Amino acid sequence: MAIEVSDRAREWLHKQGGVATVRLSPRHGCCGGRADIAVAEARTPDAPKRYTRLEHDGVVLYIAPTLLDQDLTLDVEGFLGLRHLFVDGAPLSR
Template identity: 45%
Template sequence: MTGLDIEITPEARDWVARQGGSMMLRASTRHGCCGGSASVPVADLGEPEDPTGYVSETREGIRVHVADDLRIEHPLTVRLEGFLGFRRLFVDGVELAAG
């Protein structure tokens, strides 16, 4: 993963650190209501159950695991979203890939 342009916002970094200090970036297929699909990048807390198929490194004190099948062609930013105590990670900067 070295050389990939991944930014973790300070809010996301602090939240991930409080939740155990690691996260995964992977592709998730979303299906449209009228057919078709798109591969959408997602960020999840924690370590992969099976590290095979992931490349890992530490960024800004956070252990980041990137799935091999996630095509990263543009810089991306992981940020924190949510309200009223409900939080989730959100990935900006990766274009959708039609399935």
């Protein structure tokens, strides 16, 4: 597994507490079907034991086991107080 945390994301995460969770989130289509999208949140997961914990450049990352074999990039986008994390490099679907 290779996960890269951009400088912007690392700086932003330090201000948010230094912890991020990367997991899959299901999205359902209007006519059926489903896609699992990788999402990142600046928080500790509800069940940390279900995740792999990594320390990466001063940030604690909790990664869902299904994403461990993916090459991921964690970054931040937005402006002013409306910034949020996003994950690039994990196009998974069903």
